[in-house]
Amino acid sequence: MTVDKAALRELLEKATPGPWSTYVRRGAAISVGASHNLTVATIAVPPVGYHVANAHLIAAARESLPALLAENEALRAELQARQWQPIETAPEGVMILCADMKAHEAKDWAFVAWLAGGKLCGHRCGMPTHWMPLPRPPAPPQGETA
Numbered sequence: 001m002t003v004d005k006a007a008l009r010e011l012l013e014k015a016t017p018g019p020w021s022t023y024v025r026r027g028a029a030i031s032v033g034a035s036h037n038l039t040v041a042t043i044a045v046p047p048v049g050y051h052v053a054n055a056h057l058i059a060a061a062r063e064s065l066p067a068l069l070a071e072n073e074a075l076r077a078e079l080q081a082r083q084w085q086p087i088e089t090a091p092e093g094v095m096i097l098c099a100d101m102k103a104h105e106a107k108d109w110a111f112v113a114w115l116a117g118g119k120l121c122g123h124r125c126g127m128p129t130h131w132m133p134l135p136r137p138p139a140p141p142q143g144e145t146a
Contacts, residue, residue, distance in 0.1 A: 005069055012065060016040050020059040022052075030055040032062075084130040090115050097135075098128035 016034045024030055032041045032055050041058060044051030090096055092115045103109045112134065113122040120128070
């Protein structure tokens, strides 16, 4: 399933500002409303069972959706940054993982190097065609410190 995040952002922008919460209206129905006592939706008469859960879900979704969209965007950006990129876009002065996608032998396919003054340093042979950031080092075993 693909989520249309742009459509969700547009709906959020057009919706009544939050925070939203649920409340029982005169004991007859459960309502979802904004902080300034504006009823956004009335769920059921009487408020029982899944109707109450539905109202809580609607209110929670309105409050959680902006943070979930922001987190999704940040994770997608991080994932994109960890993909193979053309060597011409490699940053200067940091260790990077290089790959020669044209290499004939596996031993020449990937290596760690860095760019300094536009020149590749620390590699054995060949010219890489792609690069990516080095992964984070593994966490130390429990009970040990780094």
